[in-house]
Amino acid sequence: MSNRRVAGPEIERLIQLLAKLPGLGPRSARRAALHLIKKKEQLLVPLAEAMGVAVERVGICSTCGTVDTSDPCTICADPGRDDSVLVVVEDVSDLWALERAAVLNARYHVLGGTLSPLDGIGPEDLSIAALVERVRAGTIREVILAVNATVEGQTTAHYVTGQLAGLDVTVTRLAHGVPVGGELDYLDEGTLAQALKARTRF
Amino acid sequence: MSNRRVAGPEIERLIQLLAKLPGLGPRSARRAALHLIKKKEQLLVPLAEAMGVAVERVGICSTCGTVDTSDPCTICADPGRDDSVLVVVEDVSDLWALERAAVLNARYHVLGGTLSPLDGIGPEDLSIAALVERVRAGTIREVILAVNATVEGQTTAHYVTGQLAGLDVTVTRLAHGVPVGGELDYLDEGTLAQALKARTRF
Numbered sequence: 193m194s195n196r197r198v199a200g201p202e203i204e205r206l207i208q209l210l211a212k213l214p215g216l217g218p219r220s221a222r223r224a225a226l227h228l229i230k231k232k233e234q235l236l237v238p239l240a241e242a243m244g245v246a247v248e249r250v251g252i253c254s255t256c257g258t259v260d261t262s263d264p265c266t267i268c269a270d271p272g273r274d275d276s277v278l279v280v281v282e283d284v285s286d287l288w289a290l291e292r293a294a295v296l297n298a299r300y301h302v303l304g305g306t307l308s309p310l311d312g313i314g315p316e317d318l319s320i321a322a323l324v325e326r327v328r329a330g331t332i333r334e335v336i337l338a339v340n341a342t343v344e345g346q347t348t349a350h351y352v353t354g355q356l357a358g359l360d361v362t363v364t365r366l367a368h369g370v371p372v373g374g375e376l377d378y379l380d381e382g383t384l385a386q387a388l389k390a391r392t393r394f
Numbered sequence: 395m396s397n398r399r400v401a402g403p404e405i406e407r408l409i410q411l412l413a414k415l416p417g418l419g420p421r422s423a424r425r426a427a428l429h430l431i432k433k434k435e436q437l438l439v440p441l442a443e444a445m446g447v448a449v450e451r452v453g454i455c456s457t458c459g460t461v462d463t464s465d466p467c468t469i470c471a472d473p474g475r476d477d478s479v480l481v482v483v484e485d486v487s488d489l490w491a492l493e494r495a496a497v498l499n500a501r502y503h504v505l506g507g508t509l510s511p512l513d514g515i516g517p518e519d520l521s522i523a524a525l526v527e528r529v530r531a532g533t534i535r536e537v538i539l540a541v542n543a544t545v546e547g548q549t550t551a552h553y554v555t556g557q558l559a560g561l562d563v564t565v566t567r568l569a570h571g572v573p574v575g576g577e578l579d580y581l582d583e584g585t586l587a588q589a590l591k592a593r594t595r596f
Contacts, residue, residue: 198460198493200451206448232449239408240442247439259431260402261401288400
């Protein structure tokens with residue numbers, strides 16, 4: 193707010209905390225707080241409850257590293273998934289994004305970031321040893337490295353591939369190319385070069 | 395998310411509720427939920443607590459109609475404010491906005507909306523009778539109608555002015571004109587006309 197008090201400190205604290213959410217700034221946090229207060233029964237009460245439940249129950253799956261309210265998580269515990277395909281992602285948000293695509297019915301492994309020597313993040317800070325253990329167990333036939341197409345993502349992919357060398361598993365990566373719905377004029381040269389190199393018969 | 399389950403129903407419920415906040419859509423609500431879960435101790439726990447406190451303590455000030463954790467509210471209870479000036483606003487968000495401008499040190503009255511016959515909102519649905527009561531009590535010398543410059547706002551202002559007629563009080567309204575930092579080329583004709591009519595000596 194400002195240095196002038198327009199409401200009790202509890203409301204200002206609510207606004208300050210809401211402003212820390214990605215996508216909300218100080219102004220939209222005020223709007224969100226007011227909306228919550230006005231829709232007390234329909235929104236504030238259930239959201240406070242849902243957050244309380246999350247505080248109590250959410251944890252990290254000890255198998256794949258995703259966040260869930262159960263361990264093993266919903267995906268690891270799902271008997272209908274293909275145990276022979278393991279999709280390696282940097283972050284839980286990537287897992288969620290791939291699941292929205294609804295193409296695979298595989299298992300996942302969340303690395304928890306990318307190698308970044310400048311930030312002091314080495315292999316031991318990521319869930320790479322656990323990944324090698326999972327692959328060594330023997331049921332996995334293919335590891336799909338679904339990391340971001342960034343320098344850090346690709347570096348991490350190379351390192352992981354090296355760690356999996358010698359194990360009886362096929363390591364694959366996502367295709368590069370023109371995004372569906374993408375206009376060539378707006379794409380960078382790197383993407384266009386990859387799309388041309390990997391062109392397929394029409 | 396999608397029809398495929400990637401996490402327990404508690405997390406999906408948290409996302410759905412977050413998506414109801416103004417400024418957040420389904421995608422940013424997922425991002426916000428993940429951010430909350432990752433920053434459990436620093437953000438999720440305190441925010442859940444702050445919301446719990448808000449659920450318990452926030453109410454509407456029986457004097458002015460704003461939301462606060464005390465009744466009378468922080469502003470009504472402030473002994474340092476000028477009792478002779480009353481600022482009438484449509485909504486609590488307008489009160490907060492005017493306080494950020496930090497020009498006045500007055501009291502407020504929140505109408506709770508605008509007259510809107512099409513939506514079935516008449517004078518009895520707004521806090522107009524209570525406003526007249528407050529003015530009739532006698533300490534108020536000026537009522538500033540700080541309503542939005544919309545058709546509904548102006549209609550409401552006219553109605554309120556009529557209700558205050560005969561009482562010993564000066565009714566004023568906000569100036570119309572060029573917003574500070576505004577460029578003439580981007581302003582509508584109505585605003586420019588008002589700015590010209592209300593021009594002042596340089």
